[in-house]
Amino acid sequence: MALACTAAFAQDYPSGKPISIVVPFSAGGPTDRVARDLAEALRKPLGGVSVVIDNVPGAGSSIGAAKVARANPDGYTLLLNHIGMSTVPTLVRNLPFKVESDFEYLGIINDVPMTLIAKPSMQANTYAELTTWIAANKGKINLGNAGVGSASHLCGLLYQTAMKTEMTPVPYKGTAPAITDLIGGQIDLLCDQTTNTSPQIESKKVKAYAVTTPKRLTTPLLKDLPTLQEAGLKDFQVTIWHGLYAPKGTPPAVLKKLNDAVKVALKDPDFIKKQEGLGAVVATDGRIEPAGHKKFVADEIAKWSPIIKAAGVYAD
Numbered sequence: 001m002a003l004a005c006t007a008a009f010a011q012d013y014p015s016g017k018p019i020s021i022v023v024p025f026s027a028g029g030p031t032d033r034v035a036r037d038l039a040e041a042l043r044k045p046l047g048g049v050s051v052v053i054d055n056v057p058g059a060g061s062s063i064g065a066a067k068v069a070r071a072n073p074d075g076y077t078l079l080l081n082h083i084g085m086s087t088v089p090t091l092v093r094n095l096p097f098k099v100e101s102d103f104e105y106l107g108i109i110n111d112v113p114m115t116l117i118a119k120p121s122m123q124a125n126t127y128a129e130l131t132t133w134i135a136a137n138k139g140k141i142n143l144g145n146a147g148v149g150s151a152s153h154l155c156g157l158l159y160q161t162a163m164k165t166e167m168t169p170v171p172y173k174g175t176a177p178a179i180t181d182l183i184g185g186q187i188d189l190l191c192d193q194t195t196n197t198s199p200q201i202e203s204k205k206v207k208a209y210a211v212t213t214p215k216r217l218t219t220p221l222l223k224d225l226p227t228l229q230e231a232g233l234k235d236f237q238v239t240i241w242h243g244l245y246a247p248k249g250t251p252p253a254v255l256k257k258l259n260d261a262v263k264v265a266l267k268d269p270d271f272i273k274k275q276e277g278l279g280a281v282v283a284t285d286g287r288i289e290p291a292g293h294k295k296f297v298a299d300e301i302a303k304w305s306p307i308i309k310a311a312g313v314y315a316d
């Protein structure tokens with residue numbers, strides 16, 4: 001009887017109520033941008049159902065992720081998280097969920113480069129001039145981030161280590177509020193994803209100096225920015241990725257419908273155009289399959305864990 005009910009439920013899914021995607025950072029930031037574009041691209045393959053965004057920021061994405069881990073596993077509450085999914089197991093010592101076993105994996109969505117940007121009043125116009133400014137202002141530099149364990153925080157930590165310069169971290173609940181303060185000159189520097197920085201760079205509201213990928217980007221707006229490796233920081237490389245998750249125990253037939261819809265969304269020309277315009281690369285490889293996604297996150301946990309332990313930062 002229970003089995004028959006589950007089968008009937010899965011057959012009708014989705015119907016009757018909207019699907020909510022939890023974004024564990026503030027509205028208007030890079031994770032939110034990807035989630036909103038994805039929500040739009042998922043609507044059609046999911047039969048026209050409405051897909052809404054629920055911003056639940058805090059603690060390096062772990063508050064929003066915990067909400068989804070505890071949610072009813074009926075396919076109506078999902079999580080869109082970034083690299084935070086692989087950093088919180090090390091950063092949060094009493095994490096109230098297990099990344100490996102409390103979620104179903106629905107596919108990696110994209111890879112996103114980061115940019116090093118500064119307040120508009122920064123006098124440096126090139127990366128070389130910025131390094132001179134950093135050397136002259138040691139001990140006085142404010143570096144924004146989206147909270148401990150966020151992508152901007154990790155990038156900032158790696159950058160300070162590479163530059164052998166300590167900067168004062170200024171945490172926000174996402175890089176949307178951080179970028180507002182950068183534009184206002186309350187903070188000096190920010191390392192953030194191109195999905196958030198591109199519009200600000202284009203409208204010249206912030207100054208951009210370098211990208212964090214090993215190769216220069218091809219996006220017309222960003223193609224002239226040097227890589228940090230080119231600028232002398234050997235081995236410097238940070239790329240952020242986003243994945244979609246459901247609570248553990250979601251019926252397999254519902255998971256299949258969701259993963260199929262993700263694969264359609266990732267081929268949607270509108271979604272691809274929007275993402276590429278913001279410097280992101282939409283996923284096409286084995287990570288769009290649940291097993292590939294799960295293995296990739298496990299590999300990323302293994303990669304970030306020693307870096308975070310060496311930095312000695314914790315979000316709890």
Ligand code: MLT
Nearest residue numbers: 029031150151152174175
């Ligand atoms: C981050 O630094 O982790 C992101 O920019 C988070 C966000 O605001 O979406």
